[in-house]
Amino acid sequence: MKSIAVSRDLIKMGLVHNTMVKIDTFPDTFYVKDKMHSRWRNRIDIYMGKDVKKAREWGRKKLMICYAVPMDTIQF
Numbered sequence: 417m418k419s420i421a422v423s424r425d426l427i428k429m430g431l432v433h434n435t436m437v438k439i440d441t442f443p444d445t446f447y448v449k450d451k452m453h454s455r456w457r458n459r460i461d462i463y464m465g466k467d468v469k470k471a472r473e474w475g476r477k478k479l480m481i482c483y484a485v486p487m488d489t490i491q492f
Contacts, residue, residue, distance in 0.1 A: 420446045
């Protein structure tokens with residue numbers, strides 16, 4: 417499953433549970449499935465399964481993300 421966890425400040429920006437997220441270096445679409453501890457700010461955590469080697473090779477990066485916000489939450 418392509419899922420991510422987001423820091424709590426990003427939840428306030430619209431990245432709520434099941435939000436579709438596109439990460440610039442991945443061809444796939446991810447879904448917000450969890451939230452991180454309150455000490456983290458402006459971060460996402462990509463779930464890579466049990467493959468620790470792959471996760472360590474990926475490491476920490478600054479990336480651009482795009483996400484979809486449902487139309488009923490936008491105020492005009």
